[in-house]
Amino acid sequence: xxxxxxxxxxxxVDGGMRLWMIDAQGRKHRLLDPFSPAFYxxxxxxxxxxxxxxxxxxxxxLEITRTEGIEFYSGKTIPVTRVRTTNPIHFTKVARWCxxxxxxxxxxxxxxxxxxxxLPQLYFFKRDLFPLAYCEVEVDPSGTxxxxxxxxxxxxxxxxxxxxVTMILRMEGGSLRPDQTGPxxxxxxIDGRTACLEADDEAGLIDRFxxxxxxxxxxxxxxxxxxxxxxxxxxxxxxxxxxxxxLNREPDTGVVTRRERSYFTYGQVVHxxxxxxxxxxxxxxxxxxxxxDHTELEGLFExxxxxxxxxxxxxxxxxxxxxxxxxxxxxxxxxxxxxWRKQESEAFKSADQLLLTDKGGLTYAPKLGFHEEVAELxxxxxxxxxxxxxxxxxxxxxxxxxPDNLVPEIGHHLCTKRRGLIPRFLEPFxxxxxxxxxxxxxxxxxxxxxRYDARQSALKWGMVTTFGYQGYKNARFGKIEAHxxxxxxxxxxxxxxxxxxEAEGFEMIHAIxxxxxxxxxxxxxxDYEALADRIxxxxxxxxxxxxxxxWVLFPPSRSDREIGVPNRYLGVxxxxxxxxxxxxxxxxxxxxxxxxxxxxxxxCLSQAKNREEYEALLPQVEAIRExxxxxxxxxxxxxxxxxxxxxxxxxxxxxxxxxxxxxxxKELAGRGVRLSPGESISYVITDSKARVKSDRARAxxxxxxxxxxxxxxxxxxxxxxxxxxFPSPPDQLRQRKxxx
DNA sequence: AAAGTACGGGG
DNA sequence: GTGTACGTACTTT
Numbered sequence: 001x002x003x004x005x006x007x008x009x010x011x012x013v014d015g016g017m018r019l020w021m022i023d024a025q026g027r028k029h030r031l032l033d034p035f036s037p038a039f040y041x042x043x044x045x046x047x048x049x050x051x052x053x054x055x056x057x058x059x060x061x062l063e064i065t066r067t068e069g070i071e072f073y074s075g076k077t078i079p080v081t082r083v084r085t086t087n088p089i090h091f092t093k094v095a096r097w098c099x100x101x102x103x104x105x106x107x108x109x110x111x112x113x114x115x116x117x118x119l120p121q122l123y124f125f126k127r128d129l130f131p132l133a134y135c136e137v138e139v140d141p142s143g144t145x146x147x148x149x150x151x152x153x154x155x156x157x158x159x160x161x162x163x164x165v166t167m168i169l170r171m172e173g174g175s176l177r178p179d180q181t182g183p184x185x186x187x188x189x190i191d192g193r194t195a196c197l198e199a200d201d202e203a204g205l206i207d208r209f210x211x212x213x214x215x216x217x218x219x220x221x222x223x224x225x226x227x228x229x230x231x232x233x234x235x236x237x238x239x240x241x242x243x244x245x246x247l248n249r250e251p252d253t254g255v256v257t258r259r260e261r262s263y264f265t266y267g268q269v270v271h272x273x274x275x276x277x278x279x280x281x282x283x284x285x286x287x288x289x290x291x292x293d294h295t296e297l298e299g300l301f302e303x304x305x306x307x308x309x310x311x312x313x314x315x316x317x318x319x320x321x322x323x324x325x326x327x328x329x330x331x332x333x334x335x336x337x338x339x340w341r342k343q344e345s346e347a348f349k350s351a352d353q354l355l356l357t358d359k360g361g362l363t364y365a366p367k368l369g370f371h372e373e374v375a376e377l378x379x380x381x382x383x384x385x386x387x388x389x390x391x392x393x394x395x396x397x398x399x400x401x402x403p404d405n406l407v408p409e410i411g412h413h414l415c416t417k418r419r420g421l422i423p424r425f426l427e428p429f430x431x432x433x434x435x436x437x438x439x440x441x442x443x444x445x446x447x448x449x450x451r452y453d454a455r456q457s458a459l460k461w462g463m464v465t466t467f468g469y470q471g472y473k474n475a476r477f478g479k480i481e482a483h484x485x486x487x488x489x490x491x492x493x494x495x496x497x498x499x500x501x502e503a504e505g506f507e508m509i510h511a512i513x514x515x516x517x518x519x520x521x522x523x524x525x526x527d528y529e530a531l532a533d534r535i536x537x538x539x540x541x542x543x544x545x546x547x548x549x550x551w552v553l554f555p556p557s558r559s560d561r562e563i564g565v566p567n568r569y570l571g572v573x574x575x576x577x578x579x580x581x582x583x584x585x586x587x588x589x590x591x592x593x594x595x596x597x598x599x600x601x602x603x604c605l606s607q608a609k610n611r612e613e614y615e616a617l618l619p620q621v622e623a624i625r626e627x628x629x630x631x632x633x634x635x636x637x638x639x640x641x642x643x644x645x646x647x648x649x650x651x652x653x654x655x656x657x658x659x660x661x662x663x664x665x666k667e668l669a670g671r672g673v674r675l676s677p678g679e680s681i682s683y684v685i686t687d688s689k690a691r692v693k694s695d696r697a698r699a700x701x702x703x704x705x706x707x708x709x710x711x712x713x714x715x716x717x718x719x720x721x722x723x724x725x726f727p728s729p730p731d732q733l734r735q736r737k738x739x740x
Numbered sequence: 741a742a743a744g745t746a747c748g749g750g751g
Numbered sequence: 752g753t754g755t756a757c758g759t760a761c762t763t764t
Contacts, residue, residue, distance in 0.1 A: 116752090258752095261752085263752090263753085263754095263755090264754090264755045265753090265754050265755075266748095266749085266754055266755085266756075267746095267747090267748090267754095267755070267756055267757070268746085268747080268748095268755095317752080317753090318752090318753070318754080319754095320753060320754060321752070321753065324753075360756070360757080361756095363757095363758090378751095381750090381751095383750095437751090453751095456751080457751065460750065460751055461750080461751095463750085464749090464750050464754085465754060467750095467754090468754035469753080469754060470754095471754070471756090472753070472754050472755090473755095474752095474753055475753070475754080476753080478753095478754090513749090513750095514750090557759070557760090558759080558760060558761085559759070559760070565758080565759065565760095566758080566759095567748065567749070567758085567759090568748095568759085581748080581749080582747090582748065582749090582759085586747095586748075587746095587747060587748075588746095588747070588748090589746070589747065646745090646746070646747095647746075647747090648745095648746095649745065649746070650745095655744090655745090656743090656744065656745095656763095657743080657744050657745075657762075657763050657764070658762095658763070658764095659744080659745065659746095659761095659762060659763070660762085661745075661746080662744095662745090741764105742763100742764090743762100743763085743764085744761105744762080744763075744764095745760100745761085745762080745763100746759105746760090746761090746762105747758105747759085747760085747761105748757105748758095748759095
């Protein structure tokens with residue numbers, strides 16, 4: 001029998017991989033693909049022998065043979081021992097034995113390869129398939145797969161996805177985490193109908209929920225707070241009532257959980273809630289997924305397809321893990337042995353070399369205040385473009401064969417003989433993103449446009465982390481020297497561009513890492529396009545002309561009014577598009593009320609064509625501020641509009657200072673809400689100067705009519721948000737006695 | 741004044 | 752189970 005459809009889910013079961021397919025009619029097919037994954041042991045025969053002896057005594061169906069593979073860093077073919085587990089359910093266990101220090105003590109001279117990949121990854125790598133791939137499968141009557149023909153490609157931009165029956169699971173009203181508010185009802189939406197289930201009748205709730213599951217058999221359970229709250233409670237209720245809860249499609253299995261964790265990334269603590277993964281069905285928590293949060297399901301599907309990580313797992317992991325998986329796949333297809341963990345340490349550097357290499361991106365201070373007719377030029381995806389152009393990769397940096405191909409400023413050199421894994425990974429990745437950006441521009445259908453935009457945005461995050469991983473000491477395919485080479489080239493390019501435009505008589509208003517703001521009287525858009533082409537030629541990577549601002553404003557730093565801040569500005573392009581960076585309207589911790597006020601003021605100012613018109617509009621901006629102030633005074637603002645959301649960086653008890661965030665985190669903890677670093681809380685400022693600290697702010701979810709808000713405090717936030725829009729150089733401020 | 745805390749940026 | 756920079760702004764003590 002032949003089945004044509006999309007690969008929906010893959011996981012290991014006794015005797016093979018369970019493969020779920022969904023066809024165009026929405027029928028689900030539960031299939032089995034026998035699969036024998038392998039890992040490899042390298043090292044001197046004398047060192048490997050004891051491990052092989054140990055493995056052969058395990059009394060498990062293993063196949064141990066001698067073979068060869070390519071060592072990643074040297075590119076040389078080396079002899080290795082292949083350990084194949086005939087039944088995939090033994091793989092992880094056996095591989096873990098080998099990696100455990102008991103079996104492989106430090107300094108044993110053994111190297112392990114391909115041993116720490118998940119089974120779906122190994123399966124997809126080996127079969128050259130991927131999640132959501134459209135294919136034709138030949139199965140025998142028992143449902144065992146005989147052959148799979150791929151009718152799809154990961155590099156296709158116009159792929160289709162299977163029809164999915166979706167159940168939406170959330171608590172009634174609001175998007176706050178359920179335990180951060182009072183009791184509410186459970187809302188189950190499926191097939192266009194919503195059922196509300198009362199939480200106090202546990203047996204009834206579980207019974208009704210189970211019946212909905214059985215009747216509709218959803219492929220996807222899309223939840224709000226399903227991971228940290230809804231699913232654990234449903235599962236616990238079912239257990240208490242001894243009621244079978246049929247969350248999985250795979251019979252006689254439990255829900256797979258993964259522990260919650262908090263980790264630090266890019267200077268911020270991130271919290272990943274406990275995961276609840278289903279078998280043969282997807283559970284995706286909208287609030288527990290970086291990718292879904294930033295790029296919707298569309299971006300998640302794109303990443304799952306490219307990375308070969310199943311959808312549910314991809315939803316809960318980082319884009320860094322996704323791009324690493326893509327790089328491992330590329331290596332796998334080339335017969336490269338995938339190193340178990342990073343083995344190379346940072347090469348020695350002298351003190352003065354350290355100073356040169358650790359500089360990172362180049363940043364200038366912008367010329368303060370209001371500017372007309374400024375053009376912006378941006379190097380497109382600068383860091384990935386540099387990696388691709390200069391062959392920057394962990395195995396090509398400081399190779400033994402090309403000591404003369406030097407990186408600017410620093411002593412590193414790059415390989416000219418072997419194309420690196422990272423550049424090879426980036427080429428199709430960059431091309432696919434460019435294709436989506438093109439499609440987004442040329443498509444008129446708004447739905448398609450949004451889809452292409454979500455996908456290109458997902459790929460953007462992949463590129464950002466590709467660079468970031470080079471500087472991360474535990475990255476599988478990263479090396480700090482490669483990171484340094486990238487930033488060294490980036491500084492060189494920005495300097496070259498700066499010199500070129502200044503030589504041509506342009507005034508530089510601002511420059512930062514990969515962007516330039518410049519002006520010269522009478523320069524047309526065509527002139528700027530031509531200028532961008534000249535810079536691209538000189539710099540060997542593309543720079544794009546973003547547009548001409550009617551006006552752009554670089555407000556002064558609040559700590560030093562003489563200087564500007566690199567990443568705080570607002571401007572309006574000739575086509576009316578507003579660009580805002582760093583100010584209140586862009587920040588995640590600005591209350592919706594203040595955000596709305598500032599956004600409205602900026603929209604008003606965006607009509608101005610020049611400084612004169614801008615200043616003429618300032619009274620209108622004042623009027624907008626006044627209207628918002630009136631609403632505060634009349635107390636016609638909801639708590640929701642005044643809520644401030646913050647990510648807590650530590651558990652409530654660890655706070656040393658009683659900031660409003662700490663006060664509210666402690667209030668919530670007192671109400672029995674478990675809060676981990678990286679989770680967010682929302683609060684309203686009730687009385688910022690109150691003696692009793694707990695009266696200063698209250699958690700949004702528990703605040704009631706007996707509380708008021710601190711109108712004065714919100715008014716000062718409003719004033720701040722407005723004042724930044726008033727352009728005045730320091731000397732004028734002095735004249736007006738606003739500065740000493 | 742110093743220390744603690746949180747945010748952005750990437751399109 | 753994988754990005755620990757860096758500068759700014761604001762608060763508390």
